[in-house]
Amino acid sequence: MLMNNNEVILLKYGEIVLKGANRHSFETVMIRELRRKAEKCGSFDISYNQSTVFIRPLPGTTEEQFNSMYEAAGRTFGFNAFCRAAVFEKSVEGLRHGIREYIVPKLAGKGSFKCESKRADKSFPLGSPEISAEAGGLILSELDRIRVDVHSPDAVVDIEVRGDGIYLHIGQEKGAGGIPVGTGGRGLSLLSGGIDSPVASFMMAKRGMKIEYIHFDSFPYTSEQALDKVVTLARILTDYTGPVFLHAVSLTEIQESLRASCNEEYFTLLLRRFMMTISERIARNFHCSALITGESLGQVASQTLEAINVTDSAASLPVFRPCIGLDKEEIVRTARKIGTFDTSILPYEDCCTVFTPRHPKTRPSLEKVLAEQAKVDFPGLCEKAMVTVRDFGLK
Ligand code: ATP
Ligand code: MG
Numbered sequence: 001m002l003m004n005n006n007e008v009i010l011l012k013y014g015e016i017v018l019k020g021a022n023r024h025s026f027e028t029v030m031i032r033e034l035r036r037k038a039e040k041c042g043s044f045d046i047s048y049n050q051s052t053v054f055i056r057p058l059p060g061t062t063e064e065q066f067n068s069m070y071e072a073a074g075r076t077f078g079f080n081a082f083c084r085a086a087v088f089e090k091s092v093e094g095l096r097h098g099i100r101e102y103i104v105p106k107l108a109g110k111g112s113f114k115c116e117s118k119r120a121d122k123s124f125p126l127g128s129p130e131i132s133a134e135a136g137g138l139i140l141s142e143l144d145r146i147r148v149d150v151h152s153p154d155a156v157v158d159i160e161v162r163g164d165g166i167y168l169h170i171g172q173e174k175g176a177g178g179i180p181v182g183t184g185g186r187g188l189s190l191l192s193g194g195i196d197s198p199v200a201s202f203m204m205a206k207r208g209m210k211i212e213y214i215h216f217d218s219f220p221y222t223s224e225q226a227l228d229k230v231v232t233l234a235r236i237l238t239d240y241t242g243p244v245f246l247h248a249v250s251l252t253e254i255q256e257s258l259r260a261s262c263n264e265e266y267f268t269l270l271l272r273r274f275m276m277t278i279s280e281r282i283a284r285n286f287h288c289s290a291l292i293t294g295e296s297l298g299q300v301a302s303q304t305l306e307a308i309n310v311t312d313s314a315a316s317l318p319v320f321r322p323c324i325g326l327d328k329e330e331i332v333r334t335a336r337k338i339g340t341f342d343t344s345i346l347p348y349e350d351c352c353t354v355f356t357p358r359h360p361k362t363r364p365s366l367e368k369v370l371a372e373q374a375k376v377d378f379p380g381l382c383e384k385a386m387v388t389v390r391d392f393g394l395k
Contacts (some may be wrong), residue, residue: 003149006086007066009055009073014080014177017051029180030078033242037072038101041065049163050120053079075239081176083158088164090124092134095159098168099135103157104142106170112149113139117159124161131159139312177206184208187320188283189292190275191215191246191352192350193229196294196323196342198237199331204323205241206294212286214279218255218351226348234395237338243395247282250388251275251351254381261375264357269369270303271351273314274378278385280315291315296323296331301360310369 011034016026027048034053039045042065043058055073057066073082088098107113115132126134136148136156160167189201191213205211215230227248234246254274256266279291295303302311312319324330333339 001380006088007057008085008087008167009070010083010085010169010172010174011053011073011076011079011082011175013051013053014078014175014179016179024185026078027182029182030076033076033180033182034073036242037076038069039083041072041247044069068129072239074173075176076176076180077176077208077240078180080177081172082175082394083169085158085160085167085169087167090121090161090165092126095131095134095166096138097165099138099157100142102168102191103135103170104139107139107146107155107157109145110146110154112147112153113155113157114148114150114153115139115157115159117161118310119161121161121163130163135159172259176240179206179208181205181208181240182210184210185290186210186212186286186288187290188212188214188279188286188288188290190279190294191230191234192294193226193233193344193346193348194294194350194374195335195341195344196296196299196326196331197292198233198333198344199296200292200320201237201340202240202334202338203341205237209290209292211237211241211244211292212283212288213244214282214353215246215248216251216278217248218252218277218354219250221252221255221354222349222351226350229343229346229348231392231394232343233340234392236343238395239337243393245286246394247286248390249278249282249291249385250390251385253384254376255351255355257376257381259355262372265361266364266369266372267357268354268360269307269364270373270376272302272307272311274382274385275372276311276319277313277382280317281382281386282389283317285300289317291317291319293319293321294323294331295321296326296328299328301362304362306363306365310364310366313366325394340385352370 001136019026034046042061046054047054086102088094117128117131119128156171158169184207187204187209189211191197201211213234217227234244258270
């Protein structure tokens with residue numbers, strides 16, 4: 001079905017309205033990301049003015065294309081709110097026509113409403129209160145059972161008088177928030193197939209970080225499907241992160257060496273130290289200045305403060321752990337919201353579940369861990385793992 005051609009998508013800026021002189025650079029990044037998404041959805045014109053982005057469908061756009069652009073817009077960081085709106089001629093007659101044609105049918109069946117008007121164009125003959133009164137009066141005369149309720153209305157009719165027309169919409173949805181991806185540096189996210197690390201990656205992307213991923217596999221102990229699952233997770237997240245690279249590294253030889261030479265209680269900690277050191281090397285190769293993990297304090301043995309200290313000391317880049325203070329339930333809620341949960345719970349093994357110690361150390365001392373680590377050729381094994389890297393470009 002073809003679009004009603006005066007409908008547009010409006011996106012309202014979030015915290016970037018607080019940015020001073022460099023606000024323009026944030027706008028440029030946001031618009032670039034929306035244009036990239038628009039290319040996938042159809043043909044749209046995108047512009048911005050007064051803390052609002054306007055996405056206009058070009059002639060021939062279908063309802064489905066418009067809807068997919070609308071969804072994509074809601075997953076773009078930098079915006080607090082978004083809505084569908086329709087544009088009408090900037091005159092009192094245009095206002096009346098728009099209310100009758102676009103708003104009244106949407107209010108049918110609602111019990112109450114209120115009008116909120118903004119007049120960015122001061123040359124318009126009516127002031128904001130008069131615009132609301134005009135629109136409200138018309139709605140009351142067109143619909144029998146509806147009443148005005150300024151405190152808790154069923155629907156809010158927004159009327160924005162702008163330079164090029166009157167924009168009408170009913171309410172708006174909460175946007176993705178955050179700041180535009182690409183304005184907060186680059187981070188390498190350690191992506192397992194679990195629930196937590198996709199959420200951690202999402203949270204850092206929300207703060208503007210451009211994400212790159214590293215995943216550790218243990219073929220043949222882990223399967224090709226386990227890697228596919230991680231690729232799927234990274235791909236789901238591209239709605240938020242934009243295009244990404246995923247680097248897959250094999251830990252098989254490292255795990256076999258640990259099993260052959262080290263005390264089982266230290267397996268997980270040593271494995272995590274290998275992960276951090278290799279991640280740091282990849283991060284530096286790809287110009288990332290931070291590592292990101294999905295750890296949450298106390299969730300498992302390797303996430304006690306002592307264990308985190310032991311892992312942290314294997315890398316010198318800052319390690320961001322945005323889930324550190326979240327409960328599992330809060331992490332799951334976000335995973336569901338961003339669409340990664342159902343994939344994360346697919347039952348494929350992860351390298352950490354291969355050779356899991358029966359009694360992992362929960363309060364390790366770095367000294368003892370380093371003594372265990374000295375039983376294998378740490379630098380040599382890291383070097384060899386670097387040769388196993390496979391890169392995937394995802395968009
Ligand atoms: P998740 O739900 O993200 O898998 P988890 O609660 O299972 O986390 P761990 O297995 O201890 O916790 O892993 C802690 C963090 O280490 C993960 O959140 C992830 O960032 C990283 N990590 C673990 N396994 C891998 C892996 N195979 N590849 C890449 N990163 C990993
Ligand atoms: Mg895990």
